[in-house]
């Protein structure tokens with residue numbers, strides 16, 4: 001089985017209250033809006049709500065803290081709304097392609 005190249009997180013930077021960026025070990029830099037990320041929260045509750053079109057996210061949501069989970073994912077503690085989601089790096093990379 002072919003292994004995908006492993007891209008890891010090098011650095012997380014807060015851009016402003018609503019955006020942060022990630023620098024990856026392959027040199028790519030991704031930028032995210034916190035509310036957009038929260039809209040994509042991968043937890044079971046939000047996935048279900050999203051399916052029903054019932055997920056509402058405050059456009060101006062800010063974060064208390066962004067921390068890495070092991071070597072493969074990020075967890076964002078938002079000031080409002082759901083903070084249960086674990087955003088793994090492949091999801092983050094995928095979202096970045098979708099959103100920019």
Ligand SMILES: [Zn+2]
Nearest residue numbers: 041043046082
């Ligand atoms: Zn959630």
